[in-house]
Amino acid sequence: xxxxxxxxxxxxxxxxxxxxxxxxxxxxxxxxxxxxxxxxxxxxxxxxxxxxxxxxxxxxxxxxxxxxxxxxxxxxxxxxxxxxxxxxxxxxxxxxxxxxxxxxxxxxxxxxxxxxxxxxxxxxxxxxxxxxxxxxxxxxxxxxxxxxxxxxxxxxxxxxxxxxxxxxxxxxxxxxxxxxxxxxxxxxxxxxxxxxxxxxxxxxxxxxxxxxxxxxxxxxxxxxxxxxxxxxxxxxxxxxxxxxxxxxxxxxxxxxxxxxxxxxxxxxxxxxxxxxxxxxxxxxxxxxxxxxxxxxxxxxxxxxxxxxxxxxxxxxxxxxxxxxxxxxxxxxxxxxxxxxxxxxxxxxxxxxxxxxxxxxxxxxxxxxxxxxxxxxxxxxxxxxxxxxxxxxxxxxxxxxxxxxxxxxxxxxxxxxxxxxxxxxxxxxxxxxxxxxxxxxxxxxxxxxxxxxxxxxxxxxxxxxxxxxxxxxxxxxxxxxxxxxxxx
Amino acid sequence: xxxxxxxxxxxxxxxxxxxxxxxxxxxxxxxxxxxxxxxxxxxxxxxxxxxxxxxxxxxxxxxxxxxxxxxxxxxxxxxxxxxxxxxxxxxxxxxxxxxxxxxxxxxxxxxxxxxxxxxxxxxxxxxxxxxxxxxxxxxxxxxxxxxxxxxxxxxxxxxxxxxxxxxxxxxxxxxxxxxxxxxxxxxxxxxxxxxxxxxxxxxxxxxxxxxxxxxxxxxxxxxxxxxxxxxxxxxxxxxxxxxxxxxxxxxxxxxxxxxxxxxxxxxxxxxxxxxxxxxxxxxxxxxxxxxxxxxxxxxxxxxxxxxxxxxxxxxxxxxxxxxxxxxxxxxxxxxxxxxxxxxxxxxxxxxxxxxxxxxxxxxxxxxxxxxxxxxxxxxxxxxxxxxxxxxxxxxxxxxxxxxxxxxxxxxxxxxxxxxxxxxxxxxxxxxxxxxxxxxxxxxxxxxxxxxxxxxxxxxxxxxxxxxxxxxxxxxxx
Numbered sequence: 001x002x003x004x005x006x007x008x009x010x011x012x013x014x015x016x017x018x019x020x021x022x023x024x025x026x027x028x029x030x031x032x033x034x035x036x037x038x039x040x041x042x043x044x045x046x047x048x049x050x051x052x053x054x055x056x057x058x059x060x061x062x063x064x065x066x067x068x069x070x071x072x073x074x075x076x077x078x079x080x081x082x083x084x085x086x087x088x089x090x091x092x093x094x095x096x097x098x099x100x101x102x103x104x105x106x107x108x109x110x111x112x113x114x115x116x117x118x119x120x121x122x123x124x125x126x127x128x129x130x131x132x133x134x135x136x137x138x139x140x141x142x143x144x145x146x147x148x149x150x151x152x153x154x155x156x157x158x159x160x161x162x163x164x165x166x167x168x169x170x171x172x173x174x175x176x177x178x179x180x181x182x183x184x185x186x187x188x189x190x191x192x193x194x195x196x197x198x199x200x201x202x203x204x205x206x207x208x209x210x211x212x213x214x215x216x217x218x219x220x221x222x223x224x225x226x227x228x229x230x231x232x233x234x235x236x237x238x239x240x241x242x243x244x245x246x247x248x249x250x251x252x253x254x255x256x257x258x259x260x261x262x263x264x265x266x267x268x269x270x271x272x273x274x275x276x277x278x279x280x281x282x283x284x285x286x287x288x289x290x291x292x293x294x295x296x297x298x299x300x301x302x303x304x305x306x307x308x309x310x311x312x313x314x315x316x317x318x319x320x321x322x323x324x325x326x327x328x329x330x331x332x333x334x335x336x337x338x339x340x341x342x343x344x345x346x347x348x349x350x351x352x353x354x355x356x357x358x359x360x361x362x363x364x365x366x367x368x369x370x371x372x373x374x375x376x377x378x379x380x381x382x383x384x385x386x387x388x389x390x391x392x393x394x395x396x397x398x399x400x401x402x403x404x405x406x407x408x409x410x411x412x413x414x415x416x417x418x419x420x421x422x423x424x425x426x427x428x429x430x431x432x433x434x435x436x437x438x439x440x441x442x443x444x445x446x447x448x449x450x451x452x453x454x455x456x457x458x459x460x461x462x463x464x465x466x467x468x469x470x471x472x473x474x475x476x477x478x479x480x481x482x483x484x485x486x487x
Numbered sequence: 488x489x490x491x492x493x494x495x496x497x498x499x500x501x502x503x504x505x506x507x508x509x510x511x512x513x514x515x516x517x518x519x520x521x522x523x524x525x526x527x528x529x530x531x532x533x534x535x536x537x538x539x540x541x542x543x544x545x546x547x548x549x550x551x552x553x554x555x556x557x558x559x560x561x562x563x564x565x566x567x568x569x570x571x572x573x574x575x576x577x578x579x580x581x582x583x584x585x586x587x588x589x590x591x592x593x594x595x596x597x598x599x600x601x602x603x604x605x606x607x608x609x610x611x612x613x614x615x616x617x618x619x620x621x622x623x624x625x626x627x628x629x630x631x632x633x634x635x636x637x638x639x640x641x642x643x644x645x646x647x648x649x650x651x652x653x654x655x656x657x658x659x660x661x662x663x664x665x666x667x668x669x670x671x672x673x674x675x676x677x678x679x680x681x682x683x684x685x686x687x688x689x690x691x692x693x694x695x696x697x698x699x700x701x702x703x704x705x706x707x708x709x710x711x712x713x714x715x716x717x718x719x720x721x722x723x724x725x726x727x728x729x730x731x732x733x734x735x736x737x738x739x740x741x742x743x744x745x746x747x748x749x750x751x752x753x754x755x756x757x758x759x760x761x762x763x764x765x766x767x768x769x770x771x772x773x774x775x776x777x778x779x780x781x782x783x784x785x786x787x788x789x790x791x792x793x794x795x796x797x798x799x800x801x802x803x804x805x806x807x808x809x810x811x812x813x814x815x816x817x818x819x820x821x822x823x824x825x826x827x828x829x830x831x832x833x834x835x836x837x838x839x840x841x842x843x844x845x846x847x848x849x850x851x852x853x854x855x856x857x858x859x860x861x862x863x864x865x866x867x868x869x870x871x872x873x874x875x876x877x878x879x880x881x882x883x884x885x886x887x888x889x890x891x892x893x894x895x896x897x898x899x900x901x902x903x904x905x906x907x908x909x910x911x912x913x914x915x916x917x918x919x920x921x922x923x924x925x926x927x928x929x930x931x932x933x934x935x936x937x938x939x940x941x942x943x944x945x946x947x948x949x950x951x952x953x954x955x956x957x958x959x960x961x962x963x964x
Contacts, residue, residue: 083533103526105533202533209763237535238766316763319565322576323530343569366758375760
């Protein structure tokens with residue numbers, strides 16, 4: 001029998017439904033795992049033991065009343081970017097080290113309503129700015145597959161927690177790859193839905209036109225279960241979209257027609273590590289064996305994704321982070337002499353180096369005299385990239401390629417060179433710029449480290465995306481593998 | 488050298504919505520500090536703005552009323568700067584693509600002509616909170632009740648040439664926004680305020696001089712005085728060989744001077760960019776047409792109609808259309824006494840307005856409603872009472888003693904028009920004053936007033952003055 005912490009959400013849901021275990025037992029099991037293993041991994045910024053147990057008890061009562069839904073009683077972890085009422089929400093920053101949110105994010109609210117138990121809040125790159133989880137004020141997260149390596153970022157705490165069996169699933173956010181990249185580096189299924197699919201209400205903003213909430217799970221089926229709960233328009237988020245939310249779970253096995261899969265040539269560039277390319281090509285061959293047709297496609301402007309992103313995202317971030325001024329909430333310096341001193345020291349002390357770098361970059365690209373050359377130009381290129389994808393999807397159902405150029409790299413390997421760090425997101429960033437849904441699923445190993453296959457669908461094509469991922473996972477077992485130390 | 492003054496105004500009209508522009512908080516003025524500030528207004532991490540659809544309709548109403556174009560697509564932008572009463576570190580405003588642009592409004596010049604003032608644009612934005620520097624012992628208190636209050640910023644072309652024109656234009660806008668029901672126009676509470684861009688140039692010069700911006704002028708008197716002082720300052724400066732520096736100046740009404748706030752060098756680079764949290768505002772032609780259909784008759788049109796329909800002077804029509812409520816009142820009354828339109832206008836502008844002002848009552852709450860005033864004027868018109876008696880009747884009506892007819896009846900104020908009765912009284916009066924009668928007959932005709940007065944005294948004012956006049960004449964001449 002599968003250990004509780006090795007099971008999927010779907011598996012645990014079945015065990016709860018059959019009465020094999022209660023939500024309280026399940027919750028205690030994961031809290032115990034956190035207590036034992038988290039010191040070495042640093043996945044959690046806050047463990048919400050009392051709250052989790054209270055939620056679990058409520059979930060068990062709900063089940064006893066016969067009112068349980070598909071997720072009732074299942075424990076998960078939330079990335080510490082989601083506000084949760086009366087709970088510390090740090091966003092991985094000293095700025096919010098003591099910030100207790102007075103309200104719930106839409107994602108938290110919806111999952112709470114579904115009866116989900118919140119084990120804790122997970123570590124992340126500061127304000128979601130990073131690809132290795134090394135920019136967190138609360139220290140780096142380690143990769144359960146190899147503790148000398150990074151778990152990826154910015155949702156690195158969520159990824160490591162699920163990979164190590166400290167939570168069966170976790171929420172994340174993806175602005176340039178922050179769900180898919182850590183999923184790839186930790187052997188998980190990481191879903192970034194279409195921009196506007198999930199409400200951003202209560203999600204601390206990094207780059208508003210790119211940020212999207214999603215999930216880190218053990219399987220595409222689990223992603224479907226969670227997405228069904230969090231997807232849908234929200235009056236509080238004007239950019240959330242009034243598109244029908246299909247039954248993602250039912251869609252997993254539907255639409256078994258002949259898939260046309262586009263393989264962007266740009267994804268197999270010089271930066272891609274050969275062993276990763278081999279694993280990804282093997283995954284594509286599996287789809288071919290299942291009857292899919294592979295079509296090479298061009299995304300002529302995709303190579304401009306990283307520079308475009310590093311204009312748009314910092315520009316929005318520089319403005320979004322202005323509210324952290326030491327006046328109403330968050331870090332305030334000791335004994336400010338005057339207003340300027342209050343601002344300079346509160347922000348100087350509250351923000352880490354990477355956040356400062358992006359605020360400065362963003363401020364620069366929006367400045368008078370530079371706006372047209374940088375911000376406006378980047379927006380134009382963004383439209384070209386979006387158009388490239390749209391053209392590709394006229395010919396194919398899905399696009400596939402690697403999620404990252406390499407498997408997990410060593411802690412500290414790229415911290416000295418921000419551009420090298422940024423290039424880790426080279427295959428994921430275009431998807432955010434175009435607002436498309438993308439998923440990373442494990443498709444192999446290189447020297448004992450997981451490798452991710454990225455699948456991209458047209459806007460609101462999550463059902464097709466999940467269906468394709470599920471089909472692969474039916475035929476393979478990469479997604480079932482656990483790091484030996486945490487099996 | 489003769490100098491020409493060039494002025495453009497940026498008027499901030501607070502839109503009279505119940506809730507804020509991007510949150511559900513109430514906009515009521517005067518609540519305890521920070522009691523009307525939601526998490527959105529406070530700029531909490533993770534919150535998002537949602538546009539109040541009513542502000543869009545209000546902006547469209549204004550745009551249509553001033554002949555502006557309504558942008559089919561307008562965009563909210565972030566204006567970035569740090570200030571403690573600006574919770575997010577940016578103000579959501581409209582920059583490159585405002586909702587309304589390119590219209591005009593006519594103002595009346597003192598010599599009776601009209602001048603067309605261009606309206607460059609009007610855009611929607613949120614107000615900031617208030618910094619309170621007193622009462623906090625060297626610290627600053629922040630009240631965010633006002634943060635997120637909807638504003639329509641109305642930007643004029645630099646078409647104004649004097650403080651008088653600036654005031655006339657501002658009054659016109661003030662009249663219009665109240666007329667349209669989109670702003671309460673309360674200047675004391677800051678619901679209607681303006682910044683003035685002021686420059687001078689030699690007469691005949693077509694290029695604009697360097698301007699200064701005068702901030703936060705919240706009364707018609709301050710606008711006039713602030714501009715007057717600023718123009719004098721600039722002329723003096725330039726005539727002494729100096730140069731005007733582009734800067735923001737604050738008018739200090741206590742000391743009646745303007746002083747610099749910040750110069751261009753210190754000016755913020757606001758780093759405007761489209762707000763990614765808000766979708767572009769798309770306005771369909773059908774929406775515009777529906778709003779156009781619901782617009783009231785506008786002040787200028789109504790004023791012209793008052794001249795033609797009621798035979799009023801342009802001046803009277805202007806006074807009666809100063810506000811929609813007043814114009815509605817007059818029209819409701821005139822419908823009941825169409826033959827006495829001019830007399831009614833006089834009464835509306837005279838006794839009624841004076842009483843409203845004296846007791847600080849809004850016309851909507853007038854103790855003499857339109858029907859009642861029409862009833863009174865009808866009695867003057869049909870000579871039941873004289874104008875003088877009518878004032879007494881009006882006061883009684885104002886005091887709640889009932890309509891004109893019941894006051895006249897109860898107080899026995901009906902005019903004596905019975906010639907026989909009046910002849911007898913006249914005869915008595917003449918007989919009682921033989922000396923004056925003799926003087927009159929000797930040619931001292933100004934004694935007529937004395938005799939009329941005596942008759943009025945005996946009739947308690949109820950005699951018809953014209954009739955009395957004629958009767959006295961008949962006896963004495």
